[in-house]
Amino acid sequence: MSRGVVFAVVKNQAGVARAMRRLRRMGISNRYIELLTEIPYPPTLIGGEVSDTRLPWFTAAGLIGGLLTGLFLAVGTLLLYPLIVGSQAILSPPVVVIVYEITILGLVVMTFVGFVYENRIRRDPLRDWVVPANVDGHVLVVQVPPDMVESRVREALLEEGARILPVEEPERTRPEDDALVIEREAQ
């Protein structure tokens, strides 16, 4: 049983535009639709920028965390454990090099952590559905809103030339999704 989700395959970008337009007219917003493609599509083709991401926060956290770590290592340790050598300052400007490199390291690593978090860990109801691989076209995953009948969505998409796929439960599919499924079931 599909449990309120419709998988539709559309052939090309014109098909995507037609289907999206129809779904919008039915009152289904972007939040309920996920378009899966092999290449990124310009926002104009899909009705606006998709901007729901916390990635910049991770990047900013990495920047600040890296800066603090760099300052601790390059300045803090020198002050906490001073190495007194005649005619040389305990602390001098060249430590900027270390602070800079570690700041960048923090930024780079945390951006990646944020990306993994958003793709793998962050809860997203539409992501729980596993799309069959190698379908010939672009896949639209539509979460049918509670106030709408699923068959209406199917019919509308069929009228726009889409092909409806059977919905595959996540439990039966790829092993790499197991962790996600187990986590969802536990909740």
Add this chain to the structure above:
Amino acid sequence: MARLPNWARLPRYSRGPTRGLGHDPVPEAERPLVRQGHGEEFGPGSVLEVQDAVADGRIEDVPPTEQELEEMDAALDGVVLRSMTRIGPGYLLLALVLGFGTLSLFGAWLYQIFQGIGVAGINRPVFWGFYITSFVFWIGVSHSGTLISAILRVLNVEWRRPLTRGAEAMTLFSLMVGALFPLIHLGRVWKFYFMIPYPNVRELWPNFHSALVWDLVAILTYMTSSALFLFMPMIPDMATARDRTTGIRRRVYGVLALGWRGSQQQWHRLHLAMKVYTIVIIPVAVSVHSIVSWDFAMTTNEGWHSTIFAPYFVIGAIYSGVAALITVLIFVRRGLGLQEYITKFHFDRLGLILLAVSVIWFYMFFAQVLTNWYGGNPVDRELEELHIFGAMAPLWWFMVAVNVFLPFFTLWFKRVRRSLPAMVVITVLINMGMWIERYLIVVGSNVRNHLPFDWGDYTPGIPEIIIAGATFAMFAFLYVALSKALPFVSLWEVKEGWRLDKWRTQGISEEETESVEEPQPAAPLPSTSEAGEAAT
């Protein structure tokens, strides 16, 4: 005006093995470039003639159809994924030879560890020899892959698309090779942990004022950034590989794909992350080679203590890196059968970049030599005389010949830049010259240092020669081994480039856009469990 068939000019970077061929490219000879009866004829392999003709307005630019794009996508997937899965006897033999070369490196290193650093030729007054020369060389080679890729991305240069993956991989592999040398040079490699900052009972921390500690941190940052810069845009291609392979490969690519589905949100995040990396990696790359140069410039040795050293090293690194990139791409193109995607057009453009960089490098080199010479410091003079007229003169003149005159008198010519054998010879010679340049800098200022009573000579030991030579085998081995694991052309970026090219030349029709305004949601999005309960 002649009309080109769509597929003939399609990707600016290739002719594309399209035409109803499923996944098998049609031999070049069977693909005429112009429709019958349209007058103008182009022979096989004349992609550049076609591009020139389009630019001159002699033939019409016809964008591809949706159907042709899909055929090209399938062909690209076929070529790249097939190159990852087919292992022939030639490949095995090459991997075996290079693997043996790599083993010889570790064998020689083990011998040195057991016998002591005395088996190497480094001794007073030359404490930095082949190892540090190779270190500087490989860090230099690493410089260009990521830097070129990032700069081309920032400038949105379309022809970069099939090249970036190979360039980024070159950075990572050469960094892996280069980072070995400080360890090898340590002699007592187990003392390496002295460099790592950690709380310890001796209350001793690394000296963060030391340029050698800067090196460690900079290389760590650069290696991490380069690895992620290579990996992030590979994630969608890992998902493609996951969906088209079976068994253990599918499981491995599944893990590496990080749950990629190709949703527009994921694309948005990827673009955002790549924007961050692209902007950040450029100053990181510049800082790394600047810091390598400061290993030298922070001393008071003649020939090293120079304010120009950082930019001089950076431009030298870009120079040797671009040359290495061209060499590597020529072999990768041939070895993985990517002739349709990495074309002579790319080598023409890279050749122009190489020419420009060679001129800038010459300017820096000349400024350095002139300043040393004109300053009149006796040790500086002695050092320059050693280079130009003394025992090092054959090396110095060879370096000048291949790094200054060779590119200048060859790369101006389009015919040379598009001749792959010529480009292999030129770029290999340039890198030989760049290795020698590093040798002259590192060893020269040691044998003629600022204490004349301590002048001497240097002869490398056998382990040094083996290790320095075997690093080339190791670099090639990493490429050969991982070419069967990683897609060496960025599939999605090339496909995206084709679409963008089409949209740019043809425009986006109203039919293809979604212009209805976003409706306000009537109710909050239910969780999956709620939806499931409702359905059951």
